[in-house]
Amino acid sequence: MTIPPEENTPYNANIPRPTDDLASTQPNFLNNFFQLYEAFKKNHGALDAGATNEGNHTVVEMLEQPGSFQTDVGEISVYSKIVEGQTDQLFLRFQGNGTEVQVTNYQIYGPVALAGQIIYMSFLPGKLLCLFGSFFPPNLPDGKTIQLSPYIMNNIMAFNICASDVVGHVIPTYKILQNIPGINTSIQFFQLSPVGYFYFCIGNI
């Protein structure tokens, strides 16, 4: 595409004026069309992309908003907002300035593997974190501890565990440990059998 000479000239919403003839506002027309084209191309298929992609979005970049978004009746807002201790996260707000829900939560990555424990990490809308995986206790079952890494979970709301074997085992009891004040860091088990276990934990951060 030929870059017109008015590349750095801002969009002018006030042309043409009543006294202008078309020839005198030609540079403004040209510049305005160019600026519309460039602005629309951000996040969208270009205006001359053809019927397949024109007008559709490529990426939706949502700039950080200073607060909760205004949502009228009949609307749902999707926006980004900074979360303390994290960075910008995706939010939903329901109609009529209704409930605001944090959709993304934290940053999914592969937590560092620990000896005898496999950790997976995900989240649920509502600032909830899911930690799950499996662990393999030593021969001394009482006191076996698994780590809730990363150590960011304030309150555990649900925890489930199940042995992995070809015969049934009693479901062990457990105790939640807070080795960091205010953070549920690990879980200690009692009455474990010397087999592997699956676990699933939901908490907030």
Add this chain to the structure above:
Amino acid sequence: MTFSPTTPQSQPSPAATQAQIQTNFAEYARIFALNHSAVNTSNQGDHEGVILTRQTVDPGVTEDLVAVYCKDATSKAGTQPQLFAKIKKFLPNSKDTQNAPNIPMQLTYNAVNVAGPQYQSFLPGGYLLYFGAVSGVTVPNVTIANTVILSPAPTEIVVAIAIPNTMTSVGTPIPFTVSTLVNTTTNDRFTIYSGGNFSGPPIAYSFTYLAIARA
């Protein structure tokens, strides 16, 4: 005629390109309205449907923003476009010292099952969540072995948890043992094992289960 960002030029006379100028205004309004409330409507500029075209690379997110986009993701079911989100990197920090990159997060999977008896949804990160219940009647001195086949079939089962439920004998709760074992050959099923009521009389039982798998 399509939108032309290089019109009108100084030569020939702008009057000669009147048709293109008109086309540009018309095309802009038409194309803008494909994903947005149209100009000259009460909600002009708002988004209505947002169609995301498939991207082949992840956007770089270094500014204060969240990017949502569509990209192919591979699962046991094949390669299909899914919704992704990417946020600005914020690790390590004082609470989480891992220097983790802000990798793209897959938010969706292309199927859910809310009809049961086996239910299925998904978790961000490319995980499938399955849940439901199995039931039967115990046989004295015979181990319970109920195999649960997951659908859609995943790549790898990483969690399989079963909890005994509604096991009573003449109104008295019976403590049940329970275990699960994933079939790591097929990776699409696991078996729930239990001693049941051991040598006691037959009683009805059920287990609720929850499984998480990599799609």
